[in-house]
Amino acid sequence: MSKDLSYSAVMARKNEIMIKSVGIDYSEFQQGPLAFDYEGMMKKAGYPLEQVAAIQAETGVGNTPLLELKNITELVRKISPSGYGARILIKDEASNPSGSFKARRAALSIYQAQRLGYKGVICASSGNYGAAVASQAAMRNLNCIVVQEVFDSRGLGQPEIIEKGRACEAYGAEVVQLTVGPEIFYVALMLLEQTGYFNASLYTPFGISGIETLGAEIALQSRVLAGRDPDVVVVTHAGGGNVTGTARGLRKAGSARTEVVGASVDLSGLHMASDRDFNRKSFTTGHTGFGVPFATWPDRVDVPRNAARPLRYLDRYVTVTQGEVFYVTEALAQLEGMERGPAGNTSLAAAMAVAQELPLEQVVVVQETEYTGAGKHPMPQLTFARENGVVVRRGDPSENKPGAEIVIPERLAQIKARDFPLENLRRSYIRNALQACGRTTLDEREVLFLIEETSAPRAFVEQALRDGGAVLGV
């Protein structure tokens, strides 16, 4: 009997496909229509930190160097007020086998797939995660299919994504390339049904616990290199996994007081599912087009409950512009001798601004780098932007217009970390949670859940709930 493959029919089978392809029955963690046992899910379905490290060591993942950016620190001090300009360290995640921190997430997913006896894995990713899954699958002798969103309706593909597809093929994966649209998950679901492979989703507890080693390594290495715990860790924020896993790892390593700052490239005004907007952006991840919606509703993903819940962990959220990130990518290459991919340098741009606010003795850690190469590099990305009608010029980055103008700073001091109010994200999250559960009457356990989810004071959560029309304390 052939199954109905229409969009609505396949999406309606999502939960059934997920149970078979992830091996987790999420219903056991659900606590009513709104709340769920997050820590219970992470404990039961994920792995403890020591075991994660051991699994990653099997395939050469992790233990990447933490390096001091001496020239960039010196440069930032030249433009900081007297006595200010924290030391800037960078975690060189490009040293992972597939060239990015995503190898940590993939290592756990692929280990799990192998342990459960799956013959292959599937992931929907147009970025570094696809390459990481392909690389880890190669090491564990599993088949791999990577589904990518690549082209607009003219058939034009982002150079960075074309490169990622090439990398996946180099690791022996089958690459399925799609035109623009969120139906990438629909195609992935059909392939999961057809093949019976494991779903290497970015958002399972394995995918997130894989990043905890990154946070823990930063804490331990900072103590050795700088003689203190990091005061601030700047994390490029997109789908929320990087923030969540890193912050959990920092806490597990005892760096509970470290401030976790999320940083995204500002792509406000561009619609992520728009055929027209698709090739008018230069960054395919690490931007507000993911950062904001994933913070305000994490469960929009391909699994019933997302293990990445950034509002639980973000102490501050800032945005930078595409032009600023290209500028600091150039600085990293020319002053530190490290040529790395632009998207990974989003957190570097923010860190260079944040460091100016902190005293000399403090330490700011840039939490990742990623590999660079054809396609994912300032030159091809700016060439492509120009070909798609985007103006590239030097000027004041505050004149940045996502999709229309990329403004490369004229001066170092023009680089800013612009605060995105967390309160706005928290209020949106609460509104979305109310809408998703379809109720207006909440009990005490549900209020407590929302307090944990938003890491906001009770009074704030209760006010946001009342503003959303909810009745409390029933």
Added chain:
Amino acid sequence: MPEAFEAGTVYTRREGRKPEHMKAKTGDWVQIASTVLRPGERAPQVPPDTQAVPLEMKLKGFAMTKASLGEEIMVRTVTGRIAKGTLVGINPGYPHGFGRPAPELLAIGTELRRILRGEEDDAR
């Protein structure tokens, strides 16, 4: 053949369409294209410009028969799946590269080194 995929196929773009390049033999590494969702069948949440165009798919595999560009063909992918689609590329390459140097970036290294060496009076 959907024009969309033709444009993204390196082979046809870079080398033109010489007659000997338009035919795939059994076993050749090829690229196929197909339409997954037609306009009107797309996810309800996509914006109007995306609703108006089909969701199209390209993948690569080894040709199971001979075929000419634009014809239907079956391929076996590297994971062993069999897929059907329109032949759009034969031994397709990769269109990405390093582009051209961006004039806006060329001066940054020199400017920053001047600040570092104290040759810039007003870095702020």
